[in-house]
Amino acid sequence: MTQSLSLSTLGRLPPAVRPHYEPVTLRAGIVHIGAGAFHRAHQAVYTEEALATEYGDWGIIGASLRQQGLSDTLRAQDSLYSVLTRSEAGSGLRVIACVRDVIHTPSDPRRLPALIASAQIKLVSLTVTEKGYGFDPATRSLDFARPDIARDLRTPHVPASTIGTLFAGLHARRIAHGRPLTVLCCDNLQHNGRLLRHLVLAYAEQVDGTTARWIEAQVAFPDTMVDRIVPATTPATLDEVEERLGLRDNAAVWGEPFMQWVIEDAFASERPYWEAGGAQFVPDVKPYEDMKLRLLNSSNSLLAYLGYLAGCDYVYEAIALPGYAQLARRFMQEEAAPTLSMPPGQDLAAYQERLIERFGNTALPHRCHQIAMDGSQKLPPRFLAIVRDNLAAGRPVRLSALAVAAWMRYVGGKDENGKPIAVQDPLANQLQAAAQGEAAGIVDRLLDMRAIFGDELPRCERFRSELIAALERLQQIGSRAAVMEYAAG
Numbered sequence: 001m002t003q004s005l006s007l008s009t010l011g012r013l014p015p016a017v018r019p020h021y022e023p024v025t026l027r028a029g030i031v032h033i034g035a036g037a038f039h040r041a042h043q044a045v046y047t048e049e050a051l052a053t054e055y056g057d058w059g060i061i062g063a064s065l066r067q068q069g070l071s072d073t074l075r076a077q078d079s080l081y082s083v084l085t086r087s088e089a090g091s092g093l094r095v096i097a098c099v100r101d102v103i104h105t106p107s108d109p110r111r112l113p114a115l116i117a118s119a120q121i122k123l124v125s126l127t128v129t130e131k132g133y134g135f136d137p138a139t140r141s142l143d144f145a146r147p148d149i150a151r152d153l154r155t156p157h158v159p160a161s162t163i164g165t166l167f168a169g170l171h172a173r174r175i176a177h178g179r180p181l182t183v184l185c186c187d188n189l190q191h192n193g194r195l196l197r198h199l200v201l202a203y204a205e206q207v208d209g210t211t212a213r214w215i216e217a218q219v220a221f222p223d224t225m226v227d228r229i230v231p232a233t234t235p236a237t238l239d240e241v242e243e244r245l246g247l248r249d250n251a252a253v254w255g256e257p258f259m260q261w262v263i264e265d266a267f268a269s270e271r272p273y274w275e276a277g278g279a280q281f282v283p284d285v286k287p288y289e290d291m292k293l294r295l296l297n298s299s300n301s302l303l304a305y306l307g308y309l310a311g312c313d314y315v316y317e318a319i320a321l322p323g324y325a326q327l328a329r330r331f332m333q334e335e336a337a338p339t340l341s342m343p344p345g346q347d348l349a350a351y352q353e354r355l356i357e358r359f360g361n362t363a364l365p366h367r368c369h370q371i372a373m374d375g376s377q378k379l380p381p382r383f384l385a386i387v388r389d390n391l392a393a394g395r396p397v398r399l400s401a402l403a404v405a406a407w408m409r410y411v412g413g414k415d416e417n418g419k420p421i422a423v424q425d426p427l428a429n430q431l432q433a434a435a436q437g438e439a440a441g442i443v444d445r446l447l448d449m450r451a452i453f454g455d456e457l458p459r460c461e462r463f464r465s466e467l468i469a470a471l472e473r474l475q476q477i478g479s480r481a482a483v484m485e486y487a488a489g
Ligand code: CS2
Pocket: 188, 226, 227, 228, 229, 230, 296, 297, 300, 301, 370, 371, 372, 378
């Protein structure tokens, strides 16, 4: 049997693949909450580059809020893992060593707050997905009715929710020594830093006003834009890594060559030299995050819903169907781009063409189903923000309506051949119940879900009638034919 990747086998790997520092002596300076594939293929890679260029105490302690398996797998290989980069032009592999441990927080709820409080930790970063923060997507305020948040408010010293855990750590930090901290939200949310600050403060006000004031003064929450396509690891990924490495790595991740990280230059204290990996530090992230959410993530979701309905497993298959790339281009040019302000030095047209190429990467199959999940959380930043801006400016919303209608059809739970869809969404049951029957009824019942659509949008007749028209077309002629129609004009 092949031996596993670990500190004792690391030395066998060619120098180009392994780290150029001694992992055992690396001290931790970062705690990362949500140590899944995206974090390990993105922020950890930037940190690895920073360490290679300018060594420092920037090891990462990861925390997994759900999967015990992740912590066990990583610990079995001394938290080392590989990143496989794949594109049609070729592939690359390297071992990342800056993650020094991954803890499973439900097994020991006090451990993560204690780490956040530790004086040697200067940064806490997070990738817990949109739904992991516990806010109402339409109002962006903390949902105090959510069972995990309500429970944490009753027992704040043994938290389970992300916000409760972060607060417990910050509170302990204030009491222990009060050193400043930077909290870096790395999820695909508008103004993610500001949003997280607002959620933490809302929670803190309920528990301890003194800590709330301290957070306001001593904790920085920079906005960030993160980008890299990182599909879920498959057994084939692990086999390919094993073949190339000559060692078994059960924690390997894979991603495309492209990576981008734009960070608001507003830290509470020191940080790693992430510029080494190409990170950009800017005064205002908003133009970049709008560009990414409204061009990349929205067209990714558009292709995922319409592709899944058409029977495609992967985005690269969807974008190869007649009309799909054309529809994505038109959606970006006609509805998304007009709502954007230009990030400095960015060529928006080239960015859009690059996206079409990235989605078409056959060497990195990205499941439509993975992107389609949690639509109730993803729709507001990806489409509804665009729709609101366009309605206010008197511009078209027809293609956005087709994407939202495709989501409506998808959450109904049956594809176009009558095959069940395993809809994954915190609101899955309500969505599925609402999405049955005639188009007008489905649209009205779903629009009525204020946590997604807010108060104003459901009252807008223009949007409602575009949704009904699009959903009727999807029901009558199916997604492939509807895409051809909408792509043509
Ligand atoms: C995707 C994103 O799963 C999804 O919803 O749209 O994960 C996307 O691949 C990344 O944001 C790319 O940076």
